[in-house]
Amino acid sequence: MVQKGYTQIGPGLSSAVFQRPASPPSTERAVDWELLTPRERDIVGWIVQGASNREIAQALYISEKTVKNNITNILSRLNLRDRTQLAIVALQQGLGGKQL
Template sequence: MKIMIVDDDTLVCQSLEVLLSREADMKVSAIASDGKEAVDECSNNLPDVILMDIRMPNMDGIQATREIKSRWAQVRIMMLTTFRDEDNIRLALRAGAEGYVLKSTPATNMAQQIRVLVSGSSVLDADVLKTITGNRDSSEDLEPLTNREQDILELIAQGYSNKEIASQLYISEGRVRNTLSTILSKLNLRDRTQLAIYYWKRK
């Protein structure tokens, strides 16, 4: 898979490039120092995954994510940042990012998190989830959902792909997809990332 790294810190870019170059199924195809460069690079060399910093000059990562997702919805974007504040997290997710991890994430975990992202699952760092869900009312239950829908929601929140969910529950991938659409409709949510947040708010 082709990966673009977007960060105004040259050392961060170099470190990630060295790390990911060790993975047989990954290739760093582009590096950009700000959001504007990232958008331009997508036009020239569309990646499968973008590791996107938030705070950068010229165009920040949130604005770049919004622009890229509006033009190339298939690109998976993981926000990679040192910032834990709730406003940035929510803005990034609303812009269309499917993942949000901290730069302090152990290097050995990064490649696996990228694979999970590409499989169609969300990747939300535990500290990020704690920031979003901390001190929230967890009394709201999952009453609108059937038992099967609750089972699928739980597995989605744990990061399982549709194929893995189908295998665990002994159902077809098509049924998982259809049930996922039903869950999103019932809860008035947009995607798997919002479902994961919804689930963990109640834990």
């Protein structure tokens, strides 16, 4: 069968592939919100509400660049990939729309 272009998989590999968990790993993680400054916690609250960088900047009377820098710091401190993951984690921990 290998000569006809098929691939042969050993029993160890095939059992590892076909015995994967049916559900994806949980994205829930514990986050220490105290690592953030009050301003950064304000920004997280706006992100959870779906605000853009421009909207956050206007609401907080700061530049868009400052918002971007704050978001970079937030993601780094909390070890998160992006603002979407940040919003998901905040919502999972019951922080949606609340002051952090």
